[in-house]
Amino acid sequence: MSLRVRLSLILGSAFIIIWVLAAAWMLRDLRQQMMFSLDQRLVASARMVAGLIDQLPPLTAKGEEAHFSADQFSVPDGMACQVTSLRGEILASNHKHDGAMDDQQSGFRDQTIDGALWRTFTYNHGDVRITTADRHMEREALNQSILLAASAPVLMALLGSLGLVWIGLGKGLEPLNRMRDALRRRRADSVEPLQVSGLPSELQPLLETQNQLFLRIGQALERERRLTDDAAHELRSPLTAIKTHLQVARMTDGAVREQALEHAEQGADRMHRTLEQLLMLARVEGSLSFEDGVQCSAEQVARQAVQDAGGGDNRRIVLRLPEEATQIYLGMPAPLAVAALRNLLDNALRHGGDSEVELEVQMAAGQVGFMVRDHGPGIAEGDLQHLTERFWRHGQSGGCGLGLAIVQAIVQRCAGSLKFDSRSDGLRVLLQVPARSGH
């Protein structure tokens, strides 16, 4: 059910109920007033007849022929009038029916005469009783016509307001309809912002929120697309190298062939590294558990990372361990800590030129810090923010652009922190991870 129909039904029912109650109240009052007026007419007519009788020559009380002509009283049409002596003798009557009106009691009475219901008023005036009467039927007919006359405008007003409610709701809900149409026109996969002009202030925030949401979804999709694009690029490049060199090996012989095969192998190694890094990143970002139950001290982690770094060529790494490093245990799975630290060391070896790379283990309250320092040229200020982006690479480095992204993912997973400090005498990277409490 549309909002318009729904609101129309609610408002329409309320209108109908209110109008019907008001009309019923009004008609009841009207009827009462009318009955009262008609009664007043009976009274006035009786008094008028009394006045007329006073002006007539005095009645000879015993005269048999002392009959008035009822026409002399000029009572209104439809009204009966009867004048009787106190003894009950009818002196005058314009009542053409056989039955006489009972006038024993003065005042108003309802009585049935000849099968018809009459309203009578008896008035004692001197030695005569004057009774005026009108038919209930006539009163009802009058009442009916007044009711009809009064209800027609009420009905019209009710129908009119119902129509206006329907039209007004349609107008009022138009902005919503425009928004609905705009939404309906969109393709299901569209993330373009919605353009609806002239929205009321209640809907404006809705539209803005909606558009911001579209914008964010669009950006997320774009990021996702670029990521898969980058991954495709990173995997296809070594694959291309492998395939090309294998084809060259097939076409040639001798030294050229050997060279090509060697190159193909290099390509395979590169692809292997990229795949390992990608898998590592996926594992760290996923919910896979790295907990192997083995507790590693800060010293063990540092030594293991140094051993793994540089593909085994770790002679340039200088390790500085404080004595308590053997006693401090890390509050994170050892494989993750080693992987993060090894990636930092690999980067330092790669970008630090031929000078040595220093790894210093620092102890702070509840935290273990691994400071990796190289003596290379450092990194431009503007590039610092890109460091942990996936597939971002500094210049022509041999890495696959995933190392620091992995470290960042590990840090996020284990509530650690990663800080870069680039100076002209080299880049310092501080990896802080929580220490295990209770040791």
Next chain:
Amino acid sequence: MHVLLCEDDDLIASGICAGLTAQGLTVDRVANAGAARAMLQAAQFDVMILDLGLPDEDGLKLLRRLRQQGIDLPVLVLTARDAVTDRVDGLQAGADDYLLKPFDLRELAARLHTLLRRVAGRAVNVIEHGPLRYDPSSCEATLAGQSVDLSRREQALLQALLQNPGRVLSSEQLKDCVYGFSDEVESNALNVHIHHLRRKLGNSIVETVRGLGYRLGPAQAPEDSAS
């Protein structure tokens, strides 16, 4: 055919160089857009292979700039990005062909030949010149139906001449085509190859234009050349 390869990945570049050289093409390789521009200024190339992910400048930007400068060298774009928009962007920037990594070296060579053929306005790959028929993609030459055995350098020389009929090519241009830009060339090496070509395809196949260079001349039947 003298090919300029613009590719930043050393491993891929060495593979393409070796593969295309093995198929009789002359390849010069640069690793970035700046070097590519410098190279295009310095030497004559028949076709360019352009990788889009260059370290100093986006490949598409380089391509657009080249086209703006009026350089109409056929360009084959090489990329690992396969989104349709990437391809459309590449072609709109002025690329003549598009090859997705990883590719087959034979396909790459075939596409390069097709590009050259289209530039020359030929519908088929084989170049016919009088009784001489030369197929650049297979590097096979026949003279009046007889197969002629040509060395790699001779093939490159013949192809350069066949692709520029009527034009005078300087000995520098011919050296570029035969040896590439970077190869060390002895001063009379080109003359040796011209001499061999004349011996196999007739004296008049290479006409010397004094002071300017060389020009393609009519091919002659073997019996004429024997005399």
